[in-house]
Amino acid sequence: MRAEAWMFGATTAFFLLVSPAYWFITYDWTGTSALTMTTLLAAMVTLYLGFHAARMDPRPEDLKDAEIADGAGELGFFPPYSWWPLWCALTLGTIVYAVALGAWWLVIIGGALGAIALSGWIFEYYRGEHAH
Known part of the structure; x- marks a missing residue:
């Protein structure tokens, strides 16, 4: 250092x-x-x-x-590819766009989809192909 x-x-x-x-x-x-x-x-x-x-x-x-x-030796854990950050970014973009338009019904839909995307990103290493 x-x-x-x-x-x-x-x-x-x-x-x-x-x-x-x-x-x-x-x-x-x-x-x-x-x-x-x-x-x-x-x-x-x-x-x-x-x-x-x-x-x-x-x-x-x-x-x-x-x-x-x-x-040489163990360098750490490097996560594999993930699609969840893309879905989180798209739902956040939808929410921001809906606020700019004043479409509060779209904010609610984006928030619900965002909660699903965020939980998928958080729990992606607990199930499926990359489960620990």
Whole structure:
């Protein structure tokens, strides 16, 4: 995680230099506030990564003499394809479109179909081909 901490540290330094320069060039409060908050966010991530990098065992990516085989092993669970996010997005789009039109009867239909799609997405690993 040291490499990531250094990358975010460089980003923090960049935004620390750009924020006052932006203010002196444009005198724009909105952009300066956004750049200042971006600087603080990058600093927060830098401190978090640096704090945890100092307290954990180095990963194979952090060692200069590591071999490719050192990073072998279980990488985690990667879900297979799923159609449920498509149905959830379509029902949400239907609900938003119905609100824009003022068709409240369509909001109710979209909400009911959305509840079915969301429950299908939540429970897709409990039944069928990909059940655990």
